[in-house]
Each structure stands twice: as C-alpha cells, then as structure tokens.
Amino acid sequence: MAEFLLAAALFVLAMVALGFVRIMRGPGDADRMMGAQLIGAGGIAVLLLVSAATGTGPIVDVALTLALLAAFASVGFFKSAADAPTDDAETADRP
C-alpha cells in the first residue's frame, strides 16, 4: 500500500511540475500566479500522500502550513498588482 501511495505522490508531483511550464510561458502575471496556485494545491496533496505512505504524522502539519502560505502568496500578488500603476491603455508595460 505504501508503494501505491508513493507512486501516487510521484504522479501528482509530475503534474505539479507541468505547472512550471505555464509559469515559464506566462504570458501574463495572472497566468504565472495560477502556476503558483497549482504548486500550492498539488504540494498539499503530495505531502498528505507521503505522510500516509511513510507513517510520518507531522508532515500533515507541513501541508497545513503550505495551504496557509499559498493563500497568502496570492493575496500578496493581488495587493502588489492593485498598487501597480496600470492600465487600460497600452501604457501597461509588460515584457
């Protein structure tokens, strides 16, 4: 059973790695933040699966912390994007 759970964790980790492609390609800041959200949700699942597979209880607390921090990261992104001088014209400078 532990093998199955570890294999599932590895699979979810591979799916999270796919999110890095979206972070790399963008094109907007919002798309990159979605990739970070994916890492948050997928990372929680990986940590829970590893915790169950290895019988290491405290990893669940790490997952709880990750859930909290992923939310804070996105709120911070929104705050910085709201403060940034945009917008509606072509003045939005974007690489």
Added chain:
Amino acid sequence: MSLVDLFTVAAVSAGAFFFLAGSVGLLRFPDALTRLHALTKADNLGLGLVVLGLLPRVDGVLGGLKLVAIWLLALLASAAVSQLIARVARRTGPRA
C-alpha cells in the same frame, strides 16, 4: 487487499486523475480566465478525493479532522484567490 485498501486506491487514483485534468487545462486552455476555471475547480476536487482516500487510514478522529480541515482551508483559499486572480487578469486585459 482489504476493502479499505480498495477504497483508498480508487479515491486516490480518481484524485490523481483530476490533478492531471487540472494541469492539462492549465497548459492547453486558450486564455487566462478559462485556465483559472480549469485550475481552481479540478485541483480542489483532486485534493478532496485524495483526502477522502486517506481518511480511513488515519489513526484517531483528530487526524481525520485535521485532513478535512486542510481540505476546507484549501477550498476557502482557492475560492477567494480565484476571484482576486480573475480581477487582475480582467484588468490587464485579454492578452493571449
């Protein structure tokens, strides 16, 4: 293989499938709002199914409650954050 193990395998596999769907959607959908739609729903369903699969394996009520609490926190955070990201995506315009 006991019934509990079968349940775990079924639920965790379904959860992994939804993570696959979320990642494919994030990569393949054409614009920011559709990607957000794929990500925020599919991934939280996948996480919920993984938690459901692991629930019979925890020791004690407290461990199970903690798993459910993590899922609820992820749901709540995702619901709030998807609104914020959508607001940013809408303001910066539909660029690709």
